Amino acid sequence: MATGSQATTEPSPDGGWLVRQHGPLKLWDGVERAVSAWQAAGRxxxxxxxxxxxxxxxxxxxxxxxxxxxxxxx
Incomplete structure (x- = not known):
């Protein structure tokens, strides 16, 4: 099912990353949850x-x- 959701990243001036999310699914939030679960499982x-x-x-x-x-x- 296509939702039109998008997530983009770009380097920010302070050395981190700027994330923009659009649409009903917060795609980057899902990425962060997956990385946290992976880390909690011992990588x-x-x-x-x-x-x-x-x-x-x-x-x-x-x-x-x-x-x-x-x-x-x-």
Whole structure:
């Protein structure tokens, strides 16, 4: 489902990053939650992640499908 949501980043003068988000889905907020979850899980290698796609939705998981997981927008 296309929502028209967007997120852009650009370097800011203070050395950080300027993030702009538009649309109903706050995409960058989702990126920050994913990074925090990855860090909390001990920064596992990408080979530890999997993806399950069904008619009901999409889910990224860590370790196995019953492990920690995150639903993706469909």
């Amino acid at each position: 596992p290698h990408r080979s530890g992640f999997g993806l399950t796609v069904t008619r009901q939705g999409q889910k990224v998981w860590l370790g196995n499908p019953n492990g920690p997981s995150w639903n993706l927008p469909a």
